[in-house]
Amino acid sequence: MCGIVGAIAGRNISAILLEGLKRLEYRGYDSAGMAVYSAETELLDHVKRVGKVAELEAGLEEHPLPGHLGIAHTRWATHGKPEARNAHPHLSSDRIAIVHNGIIENYVALKEELIAEGYTFISDTDTEVVTHLIYRAVAKGSSLEQALRETVERLEGAYALAVIDQQQPDRMLATRMGSPLVIGVGIEENFIASDPLALLQVTDRFIYLEEGDLALISQGQIAIEDGSGNLAVREIKQFEHGHGTADKGEYRHYMLKEIYEQPAVITNVLEGRIHQGQVLEQIFGSNASELFDQVKMVQIVACGTSYNAGVVARYWIEKLAGIPCMVEVASEFRYRATVCMPGTLFITISQSGETADTLSALREAKEQDYLGFLSICNVPGSSLVRESDLSLMTNAGPEIGVASTKAFTSQLVALMLTALILARRNGYAEEEQMVANLQQLSALCEQVLALDPAIQKMAEHFVDKHHTLFLGRGTIYPVAVEGALKLKEISYIHAEAYPAGELKHGPLALVDEDMPIVAVAPNNSLLEKLLANLEEVRARGGKLFLFADSKAQVKPGDDLELITLPDVPTVMAPIIYSIPLQLLAYYVAVLKGTDVDQPRNLAKSVTVE
Ligand code: G6P
Numbered sequence: 001m002c003g004i005v006g007a008i009a010g011r012n013i014s015a016i017l018l019e020g021l022k023r024l025e026y027r028g029y030d031s032a033g034m035a036v037y038s039a040e041t042e043l044l045d046h047v048k049r050v051g052k053v054a055e056l057e058a059g060l061e062e063h064p065l066p067g068h069l070g071i072a073h074t075r076w077a078t079h080g081k082p083e084a085r086n087a088h089p090h091l092s093s094d095r096i097a098i099v100h101n102g103i104i105e106n107y108v109a110l111k112e113e114l115i116a117e118g119y120t121f122i123s124d125t126d127t128e129v130v131t132h133l134i135y136r137a138v139a140k141g142s143s144l145e146q147a148l149r150e151t152v153e154r155l156e157g158a159y160a161l162a163v164i165d166q167q168q169p170d171r172m173l174a175t176r177m178g179s180p181l182v183i184g185v186g187i188e189e190n191f192i193a194s195d196p197l198a199l200l201q202v203t204d205r206f207i208y209l210e211e212g213d214l215a216l217i218s219q220g221q222i223a224i225e226d227g228s229g230n231l232a233v234r235e236i237k238q239f240e241h242g243h244g245t246a247d248k249g250e251y252r253h254y255m256l257k258e259i260y261e262q263p264a265v266i267t268n269v270l271e272g273r274i275h276q277g278q279v280l281e282q283i284f285g286s287n288a289s290e291l292f293d294q295v296k297m298v299q300i301v302a303c304g305t306s307y308n309a310g311v312v313a314r315y316w317i318e319k320l321a322g323i324p325c326m327v328e329v330a331s332e333f334r335y336r337a338t339v340c341m342p343g344t345l346f347i348t349i350s351q352s353g354e355t356a357d358t359l360s361a362l363r364e365a366k367e368q369d370y371l372g373f374l375s376i377c378n379v380p381g382s383s384l385v386r387e388s389d390l391s392l393m394t395n396a397g398p399e400i401g402v403a404s405t406k407a408f409t410s411q412l413v414a415l416m417l418t419a420l421i422l423a424r425r426n427g428y429a430e431e432e433q434m435v436a437n438l439q440q441l442s443a444l445c446e447q448v449l450a451l452d453p454a455i456q457k458m459a460e461h462f463v464d465k466h467h468t469l470f471l472g473r474g475t476i477y478p479v480a481v482e483g484a485l486k487l488k489e490i491s492y493i494h495a496e497a498y499p500a501g502e503l504k505h506g507p508l509a510l511v512d513e514d515m516p517i518v519a520v521a522p523n524n525s526l527l528e529k530l531l532a533n534l535e536e537v538r539a540r541g542g543k544l545f546l547f548a549d550s551k552a553q554v555k556p557g558d559d560l561e562l563i564t565l566p567d568v569p570t571v572m573a574p575i576i577y578s579i580p581l582q583l584l585a586y587y588v589a590v591l592k593g594t595d596v597d598q599p600r601n602l603a604k605s606v607t608v609e
Pocket of ligand 1: 303304305306349350351352353354355358402403404602603604605606
C-alpha cells in the first residue's frame, strides 16, 4: 500500500528519500515519485515513474533532484490507474507539493468546487484536491500551518499527509487521520514516513503521531499540535528491533527467509511469557487478570491471514476455555449491526496494527459495551496497540514478504497463550503439558523445514495448473484456507479451501485430473473421516497431495503424493502444518517466476478501506 517518506536536513536528502522508498517497496505499490526543493533554483522539482522504485531511480539519474527538503511516495492505485500523472507528489501552481496515504471520500464535491473556481486537474486522484485546497488557502494569505488545518477540516476519509511549500523551504508539515505517520528524529535533521522501517538507515528515534496531530517540522525543531489545535507533547520512542532484520541475507526472497525464521520466532513469542509451566498473565498488560476474570465470551476480528489465525483460535478457545468465540472479517464486522453480549472480550489480530478495516472495527466496537479490547499484534506502538486496553506482541520481527508467514505462526502461538489464560478460569488442568508442547514447537518446526527438498519437488505438479482445492477438517480447516490463500497470493493459481466434509456438497463436481487436491491430515479425531473424504476424490480421478503423519497409513501411488510430517500433539498441528503449505506456495511461485515478495495488486499493510 502507499508509502510516504519526507526529509528536511542540512545535507542532500534525495538518496535518503530513495532508500526510504526502497524500504517501503514490500508494502506493494505501482508507481513512485519524489519532489525536492532546490536551493539553487529556488524551485520545487519532481520526478514520477510508473512501476518499481528502480524506474524512479533511473529517472533520477537522468534528472537528479538535489536538495535539503523533499517528499517521496510509492502509490498503490485506488482512484485513477497507475500512470505517472496519477503518481504522487501532487503539486499546485508549482508551489505546494504533497504526498498522501488514505482516501478522501468527499473528493468529488471538493473537485467540483475547485474546478468552478478555475483550478485544473491533471490526475484522476482524490489527492489532487488536497494540494489545491492548501494552495488556495496560502494564496489567500493563510500560513502553511493554517492552510493545512483548514484543508483537513474539509476532508472526509483517511489521510496521512506530508506537505512542502516552495516559498517556505525551512519547513515540512505532516498530519494524519486514519493512516499512520511517524516522525524520525535526527540530529539537526528530521524525517517523516508512513512506517519507521523506511527511516532506520537514518534514525531509530521516532514520534508516532496521533489521530488529528499536525506537526511542523524544521531541521532543528518539531512542534506538534493535537486535533484541537493545542500544543501536544509526544514522546520520542526508541525503535525496538524485533527478531530478524529487514534484509534478505543469504535467501533468495524475504518470504523464504521469513519461513525459515519460524523456529526462532516461535521461541521469541514464548520468551518471558512463561514461568514454571504457566503462562504469565501480566504479559497482556497490568490490569489483565481482572479483565480476564470477567470474560464470558470472545469476539475476534481481523483480516486476511490474521483472520485465518483467529479461526484456529476459535477452536482452541471453545475447547480449552469452554466459552463461546466468534470470529469475523473486519470489513464485514464494522458495517453489521452487531450485538454485544455482556462479558465479551473483543480481540483484534493484526501483523501491522494499521489495517484500516481492523482499526475501524475496533473503533466501532468501542462504541458498544464490550468488556475490554485485546490486540494481538507484531508492531509495538501501532494504532491498534495504542487503542486497545491489552496487547500481546507477537515479536516476529519485521515481515517484508507480502504473503504473511512467520506473522501467522507467531499469532497462533500468541493466541494459544491467550486461550490458556482463559482456559485456566475454566478449571483446565493441562496447562503445564500444553506449555511443554509449546516449548517443543520450535524443534518440530526445524524438522518440518527439513522437508523442503520434497516439497520443492511436489511443487512441480502445480506449475501448469489453473485451479487447486485445499481440504482440512476441524482446526486444520483454517490452515487449509491459509494454505490456499498463500498459493493464490503469490502464484496466481486459483486456490480454494473447503472443510473436507463439505466436498460432497459441491466441489466434488470440479474434481478431475487437472485439479490437484491438497489435503492436510494430521492425526486427530477427524482423521478417519478425512481419509474417507479423500477416497471420494481418488474414486473420481483426482490427484491428491497429502500432508500427514505416520498415523495416516496411506500408501503413495500414481494418484497420491505424500509428505510425511513428524508426529505432533494434536492441538499444535495447526502451527506445524502451516509451514509445508507456505513452502509449497513459495516453490510453485518460484517455478512460475512471479514476484514472490511483492505479488501483483497486493499490499502488505492495507491502510485504506
Ligand atoms: C494484507 C496483507 C495480508 C494480511 C492482511 C491483514 O492483505 O497482504 O498478508 O494478512 O493485510 O493485515 P494485518 O497487518 O492486519 O495482519
